[in-house]
Each structure stands twice: as C-alpha cells, then as structure tokens.
Amino acid sequence: MTERLKVHVDPDKCQGHARCKALAPELFELDEYGNAHEAGDGIVPPGLEDKAWLAKSNCPEIAIDVIEE
C-alpha cells in the first residue's frame, strides 16, 4: 500500500515564484497576486506523486511541504 501524499503551501513563505504551478498545475492554484495555495484539500491524486516532489524541490522559498499520511 503506497502512502497518500498531501501538499501544503506555507502562505507566509510563498513569494509567488509560481514554480509549483508550472511544474504541477493539478496540485496548486494561484491567487490574483500570483501567490500559491494547494488545490482543494491538497491530497495528491495517484500518479501525481512525482509532480508533488518536483514542485517541493523547486520552490525557491522552501514554502511547500509534502506530507506522507
């Protein structure tokens, strides 16, 4: 059984680089200022795990957490 992943953006750290949205458009949304938050409840649908890790490892502000549940 693979673990379920959840992404979370720390709004205090996010500076709107939009890397997450470019790399994993299914998992993140941007507000009118271009700052990111996780789409919906942040649960990563099966098959998108790799994209979640990729977004985390490319966020310049280290604002993204990937939580394994």
Next chain:
Amino acid sequence: MSDVSQPVAHPPVTDWVNDFDHTDPQWTEDPFPIWDELRAASPVVHTERFLGCYMPTTYEAVREIANDTEHFSSRRIIVRDVRPEVARNAAPPITSDPPVHKPAKQLLLPPFTPDAMKKLEPRMRAICNELIDGFIADGKVDAAARYSKYIPVRAIAHMLGIPESDSDLFINWIHMILELGIKDESKLLQAAQEMSAYFSAHIEERKTKPTDDLISYLMNARDKEGNPLEDSHVLGSLRLLLIAGIDTTWSAIGSSLWHLAKTPADRERLLAEPALIPTAVEELLRAYSPVTMAREVVKETTISGCPVKAGNMVLLSFPAANRDPKMFPDADKVVIDRRENRHAAFGLGIHRCVGSNLARMEMQVALEEWLKRIPDFALDPAGTVTWSQGTVRGPRQLPFLLGKAM
C-alpha cells in the same frame, strides 16, 4: 554597447578576497572562478571599495540576507562609488522596505501573473519572428544587438503602452543607469531625469485619453483608503518597470543563446525535445543568472557567522549563490534537464522579481522561435563576444554564424 562612452576605471584588483570589485574587467569577462575563490575563503567577504561593501558568496548567506529586512535595507539597489541621499519613491517597490513595501508590491503583481503573461505570448512570438526576419538571410548576425536586446524592451513597451519604436532610447537610459551610473553620478541623474520627463508626458496624455495599459493602471490604482498613488510613486514604479524589464531578460536570452551556440549537444537535445525547453530555461537562469542586487547594512549583525557592520553596502549576488556547489551538485556544469533547481535568479524573499513570469515566458518564446527557424548556429570565430559590466551580466556583442555551412 561599444558606441557609448565607458565608465571611469578603478585600479585593477590583485587581491580578490579582500579587495573585490565587480566592475573589474576580469570579473566582467569571467566571474565564475572568482566567485569560487571568494567562496573558498569565506561565506561573506569584504572590500573597501564602493565606500565599504560585503559580498555573501554562498546560497545560504545570500538567502539569510535576502530574508532579513531588519538589518538590511533595500533603499539602495545598486552598489556604486557614491552614496547620495536616497530619494523617496526612487523605484518602488524594489527600493521599499517594510511596511510600505507590501502594498506597493501587491499593486504590481496582478498584471504579471502567469495567466496575464499567457495573453501576451502571441505578441512576443510575433516580435521574435519579426526580428529573425530582419537578419536570417544574412548568414550571420550579432544575436545580442539584433535579437535578444529587442525582445524584452518591446515587451515592456507594449505593456506600458509606450511606442516600441522608442526602444533605443530606453536601452540607452538603462546603460547610463546600470553601467555608467556606477561610477558617474551625472550619467545616472541625466537618464533618470529624461525618463521622468518622458513618462510625465505620457501621464499627462492619459489624463484626457485613458488607455488600458500599465501607465493608466498605475494612475487608476487606489490605496486602502481609496486615495490615488502620489505622482512620484507612479513615476518611480514606471521607472522601475522599464529599468528592470529590459537588460535583465535581454542578458538572460543572450547568455542562453551563447550557451547553445557553443554547446551543440545541448542545442541538438532541445531541437529533438522542445518540451524540455522550460526546464532548460530554469537551468540557464541558474547558471547564467543576470541580476545582482544590493542591500545596505543598517544594523550590525552576523551572517553565516561573519560579522557585518552598519554603513556598508552588500553586493547581493544571486548569480554567485546559484553556483554554490553545496546547493547544486555540479554547480559549474549546465545540466539542461536538472530536476531539482531552487535557483535564486529572481531573488528570494519579499523582493522576488515582479516580472519573473514575464521573463520566463520571454526566454521560452525567444528560444523556441529561434530554434524553430535557426536550428544550426555557432559563434563566429572572426568576432568577439563582449559582456556588460556591473549590476546585470549578459552578452552585449554575440557574433553568430547561421546555418549548417560553417
């Protein structure tokens, strides 16, 4: 820009670690080994030049400073020979410190979101192709002077609603401010005045004939109390958008083409896998980051264990951070499919570049359109590549031979 007079000379550097100078010709030509030497010596080095200036050499030290708005002020954004009084509203929000920074920044963010940039993309593709039409039949070209230089200037002119045909005027102002102005105050002031007069005329015009461009957008902006921005704020932000929007991306596109011209394996890979271009753009941004910012130490503190004293400037080198091998394995190699790439080319923290989405789009489009029409090109051995000095690094002369017959 060899047609413009050159800045005053500084004595040549003989001791990089204790007497560095980012305007030295050796640094301009090839800064990478210098940064390695400085980094090996200390995470923060100091020079007496520029009235006292530190330089963080590691990614960590750069991050610490970028996130520390208590000890480091952004009111001066260029390390220069002189430190005159700072004008209020010089170029908000880049010159703003908290708490006035946030509202000024939020004002500029909506027009530069990724979605807004998507709408601009067709215009950018057309501009790139128009430029290519102008030289493709010649078999050779200065790709900096005739291609990379005009892409960002025309994009920002388009967004601001000022004539793209004034591009050469804008480019000259930027050269006076970012290069000559480091050592010659009068050049900087002259350019700033000319820019202000230029924009003031456009502002006046829009008072009777409103438009749907960024100038009108700023004129119509209201703060939380419903008041319009002060005129000096509108002007300052317009100056910032023009200055920041031009030779930064011009440099990034130029460096990218330079890399592809001298690295046929990478060029062929991008031709075969165009979907890799966005990833490659990030790596080219990391390896050849154009922009070095500045801070001023306003309160004594320590950075990565090194004491820094108030009254000194900081050369906040995002390019040097991006070459830190502790942060990026094989930092000195360009790995166009690098997966983990938290590069800091657009800065870190609250002053993250407002135009980063625009710059990324321009770079991708510029490379895509170029590669589609000019798959084969190489450096012209009969010509010389030259680099800009100081705040923004990129090729200013980029002689290429085009086509297979080389």
